[in-house]
Amino acid sequence: MIYSSYLSNSKQFVNNFKLLPEMMFNLLTLRCFFENISGMKRRDFFKKSIGAGVAGGLTFMIGSSSSKLLGNSFLMNDPAYDLVAVKGGEPDLMFDKAIESLGGMGKFVKKGQTVVVKPNMGWDVAPEMAANTNPKLIGRIVKLCYNAGAKKVMVFDNTCDQWQKCYKNSGIEKAAKDAGAEVVPGNAESYYHEVEIKNGKNLKKAKVHELILESNVFINVPVIKHHSSADITLAMKNLMGVVWDRRYWHRNNLHQCIADFSSYCKPTLNVIDGYRIMMRNGPRGVSGEDVTLSRSLILSTDIVAADAAGVKIFGSDPKNIDYLRIASEMKSGEINLEKLNINRIKL
Amino acid sequence: MHRSVLKITRIVVSLIFFFITLFAFADIWHLLSAGLTHDILYLQFVPSFLKFITVPALASAGYILIILFTAIFGRIYCSSVCPLGSLQDITAKIAGWFRKKKMKFSNATNWLRYSFLALAIISIPAGSFVISLLDPFSNSGRIFNSLLKPCVVGVNNLFAKLLIKSGSYGMSMVDDKMAVSAALVFSLCFLVLITILVIRNGRIFCNTVCPVGTMLGFITRFSLFRFRINNQTCTNCFRCEVSCKSGCIDSKNEIIDSSRCVSCFNCMNACSSGAIKYSISRKASYVKTPVVIDDGRRDKLKLIFASVFAFSGFSFIKAFVLPEGKGLNTTRPVKKKYQVTPPGSLSLKYFGEKCTACHLCVSACPSQVIRPSFMEYGLQGIFQAHMDYNSGYCNFECTLCTEVCPSGALLPVSKTDKKLLQLGKSYFIKENCIVFTDNTDCGACSEHCPTKAVHMVPYKGKLKIPEVNNKICVGCGACEYACPVKPFKAIYVDGNPVHLLAQKPEEKQHPKKNGEDFPF
Numbered sequence: 001m002i003y004s005s006y007l008s009n010s011k012q013f014v015n016n017f018k019l020l021p022e023m024m025f026n027l028l029t030l031r032c033f034f035e036n037i038s039g040m041k042r043r044d045f046f047k048k049s050i051g052a053g054v055a056g057g058l059t060f061m062i063g064s065s066s067s068k069l070l071g072n073s074f075l076m077n078d079p080a081y082d083l084v085a086v087k088g089g090e091p092d093l094m095f096d097k098a099i100e101s102l103g104g105m106g107k108f109v110k111k112g113q114t115v116v117v118k119p120n121m122g123w124d125v126a127p128e129m130a131a132n133t134n135p136k137l138i139g140r141i142v143k144l145c146y147n148a149g150a151k152k153v154m155v156f157d158n159t160c161d162q163w164q165k166c167y168k169n170s171g172i173e174k175a176a177k178d179a180g181a182e183v184v185p186g187n188a189e190s191y192y193h194e195v196e197i198k199n200g201k202n203l204k205k206a207k208v209h210e211l212i213l214e215s216n217v218f219i220n221v222p223v224i225k226h227h228s229s230a231d232i233t234l235a236m237k238n239l240m241g242v243v244w245d246r247r248y249w250h251r252n253n254l255h256q257c258i259a260d261f262s263s264y265c266k267p268t269l270n271v272i273d274g275y276r277i278m279m280r281n282g283p284r285g286v287s288g289e290d291v292t293l294s295r296s297l298i299l300s301t302d303i304v305a306a307d308a309a310g311v312k313i314f315g316s317d318p319k320n321i322d323y324l325r326i327a328s329e330m331k332s333g334e335i336n337l338e339k340l341n342i343n344r345i346k347l
Numbered sequence: 348m349h350r351s352v353l354k355i356t357r358i359v360v361s362l363i364f365f366f367i368t369l370f371a372f373a374d375i376w377h378l379l380s381a382g383l384t385h386d387i388l389y390l391q392f393v394p395s396f397l398k399f400i401t402v403p404a405l406a407s408a409g410y411i412l413i414i415l416f417t418a419i420f421g422r423i424y425c426s427s428v429c430p431l432g433s434l435q436d437i438t439a440k441i442a443g444w445f446r447k448k449k450m451k452f453s454n455a456t457n458w459l460r461y462s463f464l465a466l467a468i469i470s471i472p473a474g475s476f477v478i479s480l481l482d483p484f485s486n487s488g489r490i491f492n493s494l495l496k497p498c499v500v501g502v503n504n505l506f507a508k509l510l511i512k513s514g515s516y517g518m519s520m521v522d523d524k525m526a527v528s529a530a531l532v533f534s535l536c537f538l539v540l541i542t543i544l545v546i547r548n549g550r551i552f553c554n555t556v557c558p559v560g561t562m563l564g565f566i567t568r569f570s571l572f573r574f575r576i577n578n579q580t581c582t583n584c585f586r587c588e589v590s591c592k593s594g595c596i597d598s599k600n601e602i603i604d605s606s607r608c609v610s611c612f613n614c615m616n617a618c619s620s621g622a623i624k625y626s627i628s629r630k631a632s633y634v635k636t637p638v639v640i641d642d643g644r645r646d647k648l649k650l651i652f653a654s655v656f657a658f659s660g661f662s663f664i665k666a667f668v669l670p671e672g673k674g675l676n677t678t679r680p681v682k683k684k685y686q687v688t689p690p691g692s693l694s695l696k697y698f699g700e701k702c703t704a705c706h707l708c709v710s711a712c713p714s715q716v717i718r719p720s721f722m723e724y725g726l727q728g729i730f731q732a733h734m735d736y737n738s739g740y741c742n743f744e745c746t747l748c749t750e751v752c753p754s755g756a757l758l759p760v761s762k763t764d765k766k767l768l769q770l771g772k773s774y775f776i777k778e779n780c781i782v783f784t785d786n787t788d789c790g791a792c793s794e795h796c797p798t799k800a801v802h803m804v805p806y807k808g809k810l811k812i813p814e815v816n817n818k819i820c821v822g823c824g825a826c827e828y829a830c831p832v833k834p835f836k837a838i839y840v841d842g843n844p845v846h847l848l849a850q851k852p853e854e855k856q857h858p859k860k861n862g863e864d865f866p867f
Contacts, residue, residue: 124743154516160795161743162713162742162745165713165742165745187521188521189522190520227790227794228794228803228811229788229794250781250791251781251831253788281799283794286798287854291857315866337867342867344865
């Protein structure tokens with residue numbers, strides 16, 4: 001089935017042919033063959049496979065424990081808790097405690113894997129404005145990924161303001177590079193490749209950044225903020241930064257599109273930064289006065305649960321946030337926090 | 348030996364100036380600092396002159412230095428500093444590899460060149476239309492920005508793609524919005540025209556059309572150092588005449604027309620008998636121009652120049668009229684009353700007078716919001732830069748354009764002042780808004796607004812709809828750019844004919860306390 005999609009493109013046939021023995025070996029040993037096929041071909045393979053409707057099989061092959069999840073799922077293990085919430089520490093320390101209680105970074109990142117870390121760094125403002133994810137947290141995540149044996153950790157965002165200014169002034173570029181990550185641009189359409197969103201109601205297709213399509217592990221690191229369009233922005237809303245055409249979302253019922261995309265794109269781990277929280281004038285913020293120091297952090301593999309907890313910390317009711325309600329109806333995750341096994345850590 | 352040193356020095360200096368200037372326009376990686384760009388363009392004659400009118404200071408006195416240099420050494424500006432001069436030299440050099448062009452002495456078309464000069468000077472108080480079309484620096488700027496920069500982007504993106512294939516994101520792609528603009532077509536025509544001219548007639552543009560060339564040429568007649576032919580040693584071999592790119596050496600009569608000489612030292616290098624001397628001369632030089640009946644080709648050329656001349660003259664009359672659109676239309680199509688001019692341009696009128704459309708700001712703008720205009724300002728402001736909010740929006744913290752502008756059309760603004768500088772005001776067209784038409788949440792405009800002049804207010808049920816507070820709007824165009832509706836936007840910025848100061852957004856500490864407990 002997989003090879004037939006390769007053969008359909010005669011131009012690429014010769015190139016792909018060279019990879020056949022290697023792929024055969026991978027299939028036989030059931031190894032994750034994503035890391036062995038080089039850039040362009042792997043991407044084409046991914047696109048075509050999804051297009052050909054083998055996503056379910058794919059999910060199985062890359063080792064997902066849940067057969068319900070279609071589309072772009074990443075490797076998941078059964079962690080000790082559904083959700084971990086930490087309060088009262090510095091961003092890096094809080095992350096250390098949280099990931100430790102989930103069994104360490106090694107549960108999510110295996111030796112030799114590629115990792116993409118996707119912060120929210122959409123705005124050309126200083127870290128104190130809390131419009132972007134805390135750089136300290138990103139640096140810590142990158143470091144722990146490498147400690148767990150990651151081959152390569154990459155950081156990117158499709159920014160709103162001019163991308164180089166955002167990367168620089170958010171402090172994230174420096175923090176990520178200091179920790180050894182490769183900072184990847186997301187500013188040109190050619191980085192994005194069209195995928196089909198099978199369960200999408202309004203959003204049936206989207207162009208997704210190739211890092212998301214190619215990496216073994218996807219760590220989604222949003223920041224809790226007030227948001228003029230979507231009320232509050234968290235992990236699900238942060239996924240708008242991995243697609244190219246965001247205006248389409250705004251034109252076609254924003255909340256539905258956010259929920260639609262979450263049915264397709266499932267990060268390995270969601271880390272919600274609540275160290276500083278922008279309480280109003282979001283998502284960009286006008287001044288430091290909009291920000292309150294909360295010293296919170298949430299970790300979960302369930303994007304809906306993570307967002308629900310984030311909304312509570314912000315001070316709202318998750319059921320009032322439309323995209324969360326829709327995502328819960330679409331069975332993308334658990335909105336009801338009472339049903340979850342939560343580890344609460346106070347520092 | 349010592350003769351060729353002068354020529355080599357000229358070539359080295361001109362290449363340094365040329366390539367740094369060219370790089371300033373094609374610097375898609377923003378490697379050159381604004382300060383260095385500004386410094387290297389200090390000596391550009393027309394921008395410096397225009398700036399000096401507004402800011403008479405040492406920092407804008409580059410043109411005075413050029414006049415002084417010219418009074419001493421001749422038109423070294425034309426052969427070393429002027430990017431169009433160097434561009435022509437390079438073109439001629441390359442053309443020479445294929446077919447050697449032998450220059451011949453020709454008479455100066457004085458009536459034409461002094462008319463162009465007079466027109467350029469007279470038109471300055473009225474606006475920069477004429478000067479922007481004639482200025483060699485602005486013309487080269489447009490060529491670099493519209494023709495060369497896209498090539499640099501293409502090569503960069505090709506390498507970036509190759510690198511990605513080999514697994515590295517070390518080079519980033521540049522998402523340059525390269526639309527076929529009128530400025531591009533004009534620059535291409537200009538480049539083709541000047542290439543033909545330089546191959547066939549040498550530096551005829553510099554000595555006929557260019558007002559800077561004519562003005563400096565006038566000074567050169569009385570300059571301290573000049574080229575002379577020593578009739579004792581001259582063998583009338585014509586080598587100097589053949590090598591002269593300006594066609595200003597009459598070898599038969601042993602006369603050099605210094606008003607057209609660009610001090611390139613080619614003749615000295617070519618002369619085998621050392622008869623050409625570059626030395627102090629106190630006598631003013633004149634060339635008696637005998638009346639020559641032009642051949643057909645010359646006639647044609649004159650016709651071209653005459654039509655350019657007439658065209659410029661015609662528009663010059665129109666230049667007194669300020670652009671004013673029709674009334675503000677609040678129904679669906681967006682009708683802007685005034686164009687938005689870039690930061691630091693003070694007013695539509697000031698900008699219209701000062702901008703020579705060199706497009707350095709277009710090239711420098713990291714947000715790609717500054718674009719060449721076409722008829723947006725009317726004919727008199729053709730190709731001048733304007734804020735195109737379909738292409739991008741003005742970054743709240745950025746003042747780069749005001750730092751690089753060589754002509755003083757964009758005056759420096761501090762970052763603090765920039766945040767309050769109101770380029771225009773935004774207006775909301777409810778009938779176009781997605782919240783009104785589709786009853787779904789949007790708020791993209793408010794999302795991007797740096798001052799929250801565009802904020803969301805309760806509408807139906809849980810829905811919120813944008814509202815604009817023009818007092819704190821800075822006219823950056825983020826709302827207009829972000830607005831997702833098509834074809835007409837639901838929010839747009841109308842330019843302030845005179846830039847104003849916006850009020851500071853209110854800053855009060857948010858009352859929320861940091862809860863120690865988990866809310867779940």
